[in-house]
Structure formats: structure tokens, C-alpha cells
Amino acid sequence: MEHADFNQNLLDFLNESPTPWHAVQAMTRQLDAAGFQALDEREEWHLDEGQGYYVVRNGSSLVAFRTGKGDPARAGIRMVGAHTDSPCLKVKPNPELRRKGFFQVGVEVYGGVLLNPWFDRDLSLAGRVTCLDGEGKVRDLLVNFARPVAFIPSLAIHLDREANSNRSVNAQTDLPPVMMQVPENDQTTLNELLIQQLRKQQPDVDVRKVLGYELSFYDAQPASLIGLNEEFIASARLDNLLSCYIGLRSLLDTSGQKPALLVCNDHEEVGSMSAEGAQGPFLGAVLERWCGAGRGRAIARSMMVSADNAHGIHPNFMDKHDENHGPLINQGPVIKVNHNQRYATNSRSAALYRHISDELGLPCQTFVVRSDMGCGSTIGPLTAANLGVTTLDIGVPQLGMHSVREMTGTRDSYTLYQVLREFMQWDAVN
Structure with a gap:
């Protein structure tokens, strides 16, 4: 998929997804078209090697996965997480x-x-x-x-x-x-x-x-490309439907040889404490049914990439960033670090992302909040704590976060997609 096509499809997805329920419906349509099979939590599951599946809970959260060609307890699972809700x-x-x-x-x-x-x-x-x-x-x-x-x-x-x-x-x-x-x-x-x-x-x-x-x-204003050179995307709900779409396309376009998974949780913006939120049991229940007794070994060999947008440096408010950690729009996805565990990134998870990014010749940046300011959080620390999985927090830089209309760069989303697609077929993740 080319850069321009990727962004146009992203705009279409944003426009057809005004709520988490519509976003999940839009994602399941693409999964169905790609041959993924819907699973019902109320029924028995019979999972085949090399097949794609998805599960929906409450209509607003989704877990989609490829079983790959190997036992997840031996191969590990390449996981990407995002959230479907917006303020x-x-x-x-x-x-x-x-x-x-x-x-x-x-x-x-x-x-x-x-x-x-x-x-x-x-x-x-x-x-x-x-x-x-x-x-x-x-x-x-x-x-x-x-x-x-x-x-x-x-x-x-x-x-x-x-x-x-x-x-x-x-x-x-x-x-x-x-x-x-x-x-x-x-x-x-x-x-x-x-x-x-x-x-x-x-x-x-x-x-x-x-x-x-x-x-x-x-x-009601649709998502659009803006700027004299159309280098920006303006839309509602970029936080975090943009990451949902990137994760979805990465899963759909990967080779399918390795076990890979996408989770898109509802209720991140209000703490994630719900049956379908990241603090709830949804993802763990799916992994239990997929991996069975091998779940613990699978998680120990797995890695989660929590994709949620980052604070790009605002040209009118540059003093709101640490002078060495002001991510620029269209200069690459942002590895988010917080030693107080508001983000789940550690040196090992960041190193793997940087290695894949370098191998592809793609840029990345790093964000650390100013030491005199509070730090937001994501589903990353919650998922890491619930599962015990090595986790990276990353996201594309954006402006106007939590506004009715937000702004990102056209190159960053495609860059993150390229890296996550490769991550989902990487030989060793942990």
C-alpha cells in the first residue's frame, strides 16, 4: 500500500467511525473482507493454524489475531494495542x-x-x-x-x-x-x-x-488533508482511531507466518476499568482460550506495542516541552518514556522498535514530559501489569490532543504502519 492510498483510506475510516461502535463495525468489515473469522465468546472455539480470527465485546472493543504457523508458547505473540474511544x-x-x-x-x-x-x-x-x-x-x-x-x-x-x-x-x-x-x-x-x-x-x-x-x-466536518502541501491531517478522534487503523492495517498486511494480535479497547479515556477496557479481563480471556496451558510461556516470549498519539511540539508553546524531547510532526513516530511508569516503555522494548525502524531506514523520536509537569498515560502500563508482557508505548506526534478537531502529519502514520507491519512478522520479539 502506497503512502497516499494509506492516508486516503485512513480518512475514510475516520469519517465512518464517529463512535467506538462504528469504529469496531468498520474494522470488522475489513477483517471479514480479508477472510478473518468471527468468534463468539459464548461458544467453543476451534482455532486452526495460519488462520485469522476476531472477537468483539460490547460492540466497542475488539481483539483480532493471526494464529501463525507455530505454537505461540514457542514463538511468542506480536501484540499491538490501541483504544477506540475519544473525549x-x-x-x-x-x-x-x-x-x-x-x-x-x-x-x-x-x-x-x-x-x-x-x-x-x-x-x-x-x-x-x-x-x-x-x-x-x-x-x-x-x-x-x-x-x-x-x-x-x-x-x-x-x-x-x-x-x-x-x-x-x-x-x-x-x-x-x-x-x-x-x-x-x-x-x-x-x-x-x-x-x-x-x-x-x-x-x-x-x-x-x-x-x-x-x-x-x-x-460533522469530515477528516481532511490540510496545509499548502497537504502535509497534515485534520480530524476528530485522531486520538486514538488513527492508531486503531494503523494496527488493523499492520495485522491485515503482515505475512501471517508469526502469531500476531491487535487489541482495540474502549474506555481508555476514563480509566479503562470496564469489562471491555484495558484494565478488564477481555484480552487475557482471549489469550487463555487461544494459548491454553501455554499462555504463561507465550506471554514471556511476547511483546506489546501500545500505540497512542504523542504530544508534538507546538510552535506557539515550545516551552511546554523538555528541550531535548520535543517531537516534531512528520519526523517519525515517538517512543514515549516515563520512569514513573505512566508509560510502559523500557530499554529492551524501545531497543527492538529502534532496531526494526533502523533496519527499514525509517525515523523515530523520543518523548519525555517536562519534569515539572504531570504525565498522561495509555493502555500500555495497564496491559503490561495485567499480562506481565514486555511493552512499548509509542505514537505519532499530534497537536490539539483532546480537542474536537486534532492535527497530525501525513508521513508519521505511514511510517508507524511500516514498522508495526514488520514487527508483526519479526522472528524474535523477546
Whole structure:
């Protein structure tokens, strides 16, 4: 796959993945097309050598793997991890607000959202709806309005003279998006609007009643190449759907000779403590069923690459980085190091990545947070602690992390893909 094709396919993936459920659905479509077989956790598994498989939990987390040609207890497993969720505004269970003829919905902040960029954006709405169909069955359906349906207007500067110097956002009162105008006696519910949309999108399903939902607003502007030379990618959810896509393409395009695995967990942005999060049992359960009694030996010979975007140096805020560790966009993926174990990188895992990168003639960089600042984290330390597997934290540099729209470089994603594809077929990983 060439550089330009890779980036165009990445943009397509970002645009069709407004929520974790849509992202997993998009990934499973590609896995199906490549001949991977879906596994059901409720059933017995019969795994064949040299075959690809995948498992989905909660519709929002995925583990896909190639069994390879050898016993994983002897060959080890080349693992790549990412997360499917991004900071956003999620709809509350009883969201309807009617104020001065405006129909609004209450929202809850999910994760560490950079709130100010959400104002004055064309927003759409998507997620999972659990409903009752005409046959009395409870079903999960994905919904996506796929067009601008909401807006969070800023307060005019004439009414807030300190807006440019001292503006704060009240998550309860300032964020409910405006969705439409309604008459004074209006009793429209969001559930009714969801049923209408589901019937448009899935006319073959007789949706009778909405029983629950998990919905989030998202920026309706599609992902795009930007810059005079189109050297940047601008999009929502680059953190961390970009890494999900890189991991997926690496797994699909590897030789398949070695045992290799991709895990994409939900709930990283809120701590990963869930049945399908990195602190939960999902990955361990899959490995137990794949490797059986050889799981411990397999893990001891394995390595995990936790791929999650890194803080690229911002030209307007260069003092926010350590002077020797300011990653530059389009200068290579970033090995992330933190000796307080906010990242799981050690000298051995970093050395293997650098060796593969050097063998391919590709660049890489290193990030260490300033010693006087706090450090974020990833699924890397959680997975390393749960499994006891050697782990590397790496990611492409980006700007605007946790904003409604973020920016990365066009070359870095393809570089990381090339290295991870090679890693997934490397002879010895540990």
C-alpha cells in the first residue's frame, strides 16, 4: 500500500467511525473482507493454524489475531494495542430541555475534553441504541444522523467582555446543544427522534420502542488533508482511531507466518476499568482460550506495542516541552518514556522498535514530559501489569490532543504502519 492510498483510506475510516461502535463495525468489515473469522465468546472455539480470527465485546472493543504457523508458547505473540474511544459529549438518559422555543439535550462530558473548541461547530449525533422490535426482541442498532443536527452557540462578546481573557465553561449549563425550534406545547422526545432516524437508516427493522442508548455528539466536518502541501491531517478522534487503523492495517498486511494480535479497547479515556477496557479481563480471556496451558510461556516470549498519539511540539508553546524531547510532526513516530511508569516503555522494548525502524531506514523520536509537569498515560502500563508482557508505548506526534478537531502529519502514520507491519512478522520479539 502506497503512502497516499494509506492516508486516503485512513480518512475514510475516520469519517465512518464517529463512535467506538462504528469504529469496531468498520474494522470488522475489513477483517471479514480479508477472510478473518468471527468468534463468539459464548461458544467453543476451534482455532486452526495460519488462520485469522476476531472477537468483539460490547460492540466497542475488539481483539483480532493471526494464529501463525507455530505454537505461540514457542514463538511468542506480536501484540499491538490501541483504544477506540475519544473525549466527547455524551447524551444524558433524560436529556430533553425546552427553553424559549429551543429544543436542547443535556450532555455529560466524557473523558478529558478540551471544551472551548466544541462551541460554534456543526455537530452530528451517533451511537448505539438498544430497542424493542416488532417481534418483541431486544436489539442493538447503530445510529448516525450523518449530517449537522446540533450547535452550541457561543455567548456574544458584547455580553461577555472578558471572553478572550477569562472565559470558563460550565459543563452543566453552557454545553447543551441546540437541535431545533419547537412550539410552546411541544412534547417531542429524543427517543421519538431516534426511532424516526433508525427507520430511515434500517427500514428492514421494525423499531417499536427505544429501551436505552449510548449517544455522543461529534464534529460533522469530515477528516481532511490540510496545509499548502497537504502535509497534515485534520480530524476528530485522531486520538486514538488513527492508531486503531494503523494496527488493523499492520495485522491485515503482515505475512501471517508469526502469531500476531491487535487489541482495540474502549474506555481508555476514563480509566479503562470496564469489562471491555484495558484494565478488564477481555484480552487475557482471549489469550487463555487461544494459548491454553501455554499462555504463561507465550506471554514471556511476547511483546506489546501500545500505540497512542504523542504530544508534538507546538510552535506557539515550545516551552511546554523538555528541550531535548520535543517531537516534531512528520519526523517519525515517538517512543514515549516515563520512569514513573505512566508509560510502559523500557530499554529492551524501545531497543527492538529502534532496531526494526533502523533496519527499514525509517525515523523515530523520543518523548519525555517536562519534569515539572504531570504525565498522561495509555493502555500500555495497564496491559503490561495485567499480562506481565514486555511493552512499548509509542505514537505519532499530534497537536490539539483532546480537542474536537486534532492535527497530525501525513508521513508519521505511514511510517508507524511500516514498522508495526514488520514487527508483526519479526522472528524474535523477546
